[in-house]
Amino acid sequence: xxxxxxxxxxxxxxxxxxxxxxxxxxxxxxxxxxxxxxxxxxxxxxxxxxxxxxxxxxxxxxxxxxxxxxxxxxxxxxxxxxxxxxxxxxxxxxxxxxxxxxxxxxxxxxxxxxxxxxxxxxxxxxxxxxxxxxxxxxxxxxxxxxxxxxxxxxxxxxxxxxxxxxxxxxxxxxxxxxxxxxxxxxxxxxxxxxxxxxxxxxxxxxxxxxxxxxxxxxxxxxxxxxxxxxxxxxxxxxxxxxxxxxxxxxxxxxxxxxxxxxxxxxxxxxxxxxxxxxxxxxxxxxxxxxxxxxxxxxxxxxxxxxxxxxxxxxxxxxxxxxxxx
Amino acid sequence: xxxxxxxxxxxxxxxxxxxxxxxxxxxxxxxxxxxxxxxxxxxxxxxxxxxxxxxxxxxxxxxxxxxxxxxxxxxxxxxxxxxxxxxxxxxxxxxxxxxxxxxxxxxxxxxxxxxxxxxxxxxxxxxxxxxxxxxxxxxxxxx
Numbered sequence: 001x002x003x004x005x006x007x008x009x010x011x012x013x014x015x016x017x018x019x020x021x022x023x024x025x026x027x028x029x030x031x032x033x034x035x036x037x038x039x040x041x042x043x044x045x046x047x048x049x050x051x052x053x054x055x056x057x058x059x060x061x062x063x064x065x066x067x068x069x070x071x072x073x074x075x076x077x078x079x080x081x082x083x084x085x086x087x088x089x090x091x092x093x094x095x096x097x098x099x100x101x102x103x104x105x106x107x108x109x110x111x112x113x114x115x116x117x118x119x120x121x122x123x124x125x126x127x128x129x130x131x132x133x134x135x136x137x138x139x140x141x142x143x144x145x146x147x148x149x150x151x152x153x154x155x156x157x158x159x160x161x162x163x164x165x166x167x168x169x170x171x172x173x174x175x176x177x178x179x180x181x182x183x184x185x186x187x188x189x190x191x192x193x194x195x196x197x198x199x200x201x202x203x204x205x206x207x208x209x210x211x212x213x214x215x216x217x218x219x220x221x222x223x224x225x226x227x228x229x230x231x232x233x234x235x236x237x238x239x240x241x242x243x244x245x246x247x248x249x250x251x252x253x254x255x256x257x258x259x260x261x262x263x264x265x266x267x268x269x270x271x272x273x274x275x276x277x278x279x280x281x282x283x284x285x286x287x288x289x290x291x292x293x294x295x296x297x298x299x300x301x302x303x304x305x306x307x308x309x310x311x312x313x314x315x316x317x318x319x320x321x322x323x324x325x
Numbered sequence: 326x327x328x329x330x331x332x333x334x335x336x337x338x339x340x341x342x343x344x345x346x347x348x349x350x351x352x353x354x355x356x357x358x359x360x361x362x363x364x365x366x367x368x369x370x371x372x373x374x375x376x377x378x379x380x381x382x383x384x385x386x387x388x389x390x391x392x393x394x395x396x397x398x399x400x401x402x403x404x405x406x407x408x409x410x411x412x413x414x415x416x417x418x419x420x421x422x423x424x425x426x427x428x429x430x431x432x433x434x435x436x437x438x439x440x441x442x443x444x445x446x447x448x449x450x451x452x453x454x455x456x457x458x459x460x461x462x463x464x465x466x467x468x
Contacts, residue, residue: 283387285391293403312443
């Protein structure tokens with residue numbers, strides 16, 4: 001379709017419509033993304049100007065009289081000096097862009113471990129130097145207006161952490177820890193994604209970034225350190241018992257119930273906006289769908305489809321998970 | 326000369342195709358649901374199939390996670406029955422008579438009517454249930 005030049009206006013409309021948004025480098029919500037966006041604008045305008053200039057210069061020979069001599073100095077000025085000066089000015093500027101993500105760590109700074117696995121994300125929150133013991137999955141919560149240090153790791157293959165509204169991409173390399181500092185200035189919900197092809201479900205390896213005012217962020221952290229309450233209804237208790245008995249705890253953690261770090265932490269799964277790292281919206285219906293047909297919805301992910309449950313069992317399990325907020 | 330004419334026709338055809346595609350994009354979304362059910366006893370008086378389709382397509386209740394619904398984007402769910410041809414089906418959940426009122430009630434709280442069902446109560450309001458029922462009765466069976 002792109003080969004047909006007449007579809008370009010249509011394509012342009014579609015692309016313009018996606019400029020502002022939850023996952024867009026053209027709608028920066030943090031200082032690093034803003035400086036990258038600024039560089040982008042300079043490059044778009046500069047490249048357009050150069051294209052225009054070259055286009056005009058190509059027309060010049062057709063407009064002029066053939067017997068007039070070519071001014072050789074023109075070659076020197078526009079062919080050698082102009083590009084040289086432009087590039088010399090651009091290189092130091094480009095080298096400085098995005099360096100907000102490389103600032104040294106300051107004391108009292110919130111630090112988050114982000115670990116990529118085929119095809120989901122684990123986020124562990126640290127307070128200054130001691131681990132608070134808070135782990136979530138597929139969702140990064142940040143306090144607005146503060147630099148936060150991310151330590152990026154990979155469990156299997158190379159992934160890349162990319163929340164375009166906040167900063168550029170940073171690779172997650174197995175056996176190494178890559179660091180970046182991000183700062184989100186505008187509270188809101190953004191979307192990030194794995195930006196390095198990592199396997200069959202690379203496109204369904206997404207996460208939400210929830211940028212909260214500091215007070216709300218602290219409340220959320222505090223809530224997560226409190227003990228998980230006993231399920232209040234018989235159905236939810238049945239769901240919890242099933243969760244333990246059919247072996248969900250072999251891979252998943254629900255704090256105070258089961259613990260394993262092989263799969264996503266589910267202590268707060270009911271509060272998540274999506275299920276399966278961006279595969280489906282949250283909610284009891286989709287949780288049930290995911291439990292019963294995870295391999296159909298996201299083929300090749302590490303969770304099998306639990307399609308041998310009875311109807312009421314599936315409902316109880318889904319209701320229990322949805323109640324974990 | 327002939328070449329020019331042929332080219333010109335091609336260009337016109339391409340523009341016409343493009344216009345058709347654009348027009349189609351804008352209208353297609355609504356056209357499946359723009360009419361009520363063709364079957365007389367499957368009418369839902371206060372249900373709007375277009376609203377019903379929007380509710381289902383929004384993914385808020387997770388319908389498509391379990392059900393294959395013709396005309397809705399995404400993976401076709403395999404946990405529950407496909408919903409194409411819902412108006413022609415005799416039973417809801419294989420047990421209840423397929424009438425608009427029963428369907429509306431079932432959508433609001435499936436386990437209350439069919440205790441062994443795997444379909445959870447996804448908190449559909451009465452109003453939403455009417456729209457969704459009206460929409461479901463417009464779905465044609467896949468060939």
